[in-house]
Amino acid sequence: MNRRRTIQRDLVLAAVQKSCTHPTADEIFAAVVSEHPSISKATVYRNLNLLVEAGLVRRVPLPGTWPDHFDRTLGDHYHVYCECCGRVSDVDIPYQADLAEQIAESDGFDVHRHEIVFHGICPDCKKKTMREKSCKGENENGTERNED
Amino acid sequence: MNRRRTIQRDLVLAAVQKSCTHPTADEIFAAVVSEHPSISKATVYRNLNLLVEAGLVRRVPLPGTWPDHFDRTLGDHYHVYCECCGRVSDVDIPYQADLAEQIAESDGFDVHRHEIVFHGICPDCKKKTMREKSCKGENENGTERNED
DNA sequence: GTATTAATAATAATTAATATCAATAAGGAA
DNA sequence: TTCCTTATTGATATTAATTATTATTAATAC
Numbered sequence: 001m002n003r004r005r006t007i008q009r010d011l012v013l014a015a016v017q018k019s020c021t022h023p024t025a026d027e028i029f030a031a032v033v034s035e036h037p038s039i040s041k042a043t044v045y046r047n048l049n050l051l052v053e054a055g056l057v058r059r060v061p062l063p064g065t066w067p068d069h070f071d072r073t074l075g076d077h078y079h080v081y082c083e084c085c086g087r088v089s090d091v092d093i094p095y096q097a098d099l100a101e102q103i104a105e106s107d108g109f110d111v112h113r114h115e116i117v118f119h120g121i122c123p124d125c126k127k128k129t130m131r132e133k134s135c136k137g138e139n140e141n142g143t144e145r146n147e148d
Numbered sequence: 149m150n151r152r153r154t155i156q157r158d159l160v161l162a163a164v165q166k167s168c169t170h171p172t173a174d175e176i177f178a179a180v181v182s183e184h185p186s187i188s189k190a191t192v193y194r195n196l197n198l199l200v201e202a203g204l205v206r207r208v209p210l211p212g213t214w215p216d217h218f219d220r221t222l223g224d225h226y227h228v229y230c231e232c233c234g235r236v237s238d239v240d241i242p243y244q245a246d247l248a249e250q251i252a253e254s255d256g257f258d259v260h261r262h263e264i265v266f267h268g269i270c271p272d273c274k275k276k277t278m279r280e281k282s283c284k285g286e287n288e289n290g291t292e293r294n295e296d
Numbered sequence: 297g298t299a300t301t302a303a304t305a306a307t308a309a310t311t312a313a314t315a316t317c318a319a320t321a322a323g324g325a326a
Numbered sequence: 327t328t329c330c331t332t333a334t335t336g337a338t339a340t341t342a343a344t345t346a347t348t349a350t351t352a353a354t355a356c
Contacts, residue, residue, distance in 0.1 A: 003333080003334095006334065008335070009334090038336075040335070040338095041336095042338090046335085047334095
């Protein structure tokens, strides 16, 4: 159970903390491998899980999109997902603590936490869309799981 | 481009509309295959996508859990996910239309929609937990993607 | 009825993530 | 410092949900 400190773990943590873009595991791997070429992708996934478990990093799972993103900001807050480029940003609205209480009353659920994910178009993509006709298909991250 | 009506499509739609439990594609397959044993799982996935596209069925993707669920209720509403048994229920709180506007102002995002997912323990699992020590691990649906 | 082609069944492929396992190295004890 | 224990690593195989492929089947228009 005792954790050992490793260069790999330090690098993964540093990569998340350095980034303000809510990187995916793959993007973190890309960042770390440039400094430490021998690192394996499995090690990145393993350490991200450990760091999330230790509370040093936050996982940002988005409904309907893959893969998960990671966040250096630990406090309660929400996210916006750009449907055009896949970028994830923090949202600057207060935490809606009262919502959970309403449910406990009405449905008998013990609510531990909640997530709000907003979907829209980021300022950059809005600009692009004005010039070109549409930004559909030029999703740089590539893989959206489904589009409803 | 013209859609043709098929027994398979009708059965998939009926299975979703019959159910009040927000079934997964696999559960819908299980329901349909009992009436129509020759149906293929790919056909269920294909038709679910078409029905979502046509606006007859709603996809309920949950952040951090797999697989997607499907919903016969089309209007705007939110969901609770039971961390114990994996059950998904509708939530009886009003739609928070104003949240999106707050973001557009502060972050410059064009927000189209948002989802709120609550995580907690459903009334049934709460009862079970009182009798037994814990319900960890007896998730009947089986596959949770990650547990933070 | 016949022709056209959307939809199907079966299966292979994909993709993010986890499991496996022999080899390596962190860090406490001698 | 050296040795020992075992957490961690790198490489690879595996998993699971979903999508892609393709030959075949069957809706619907004519």
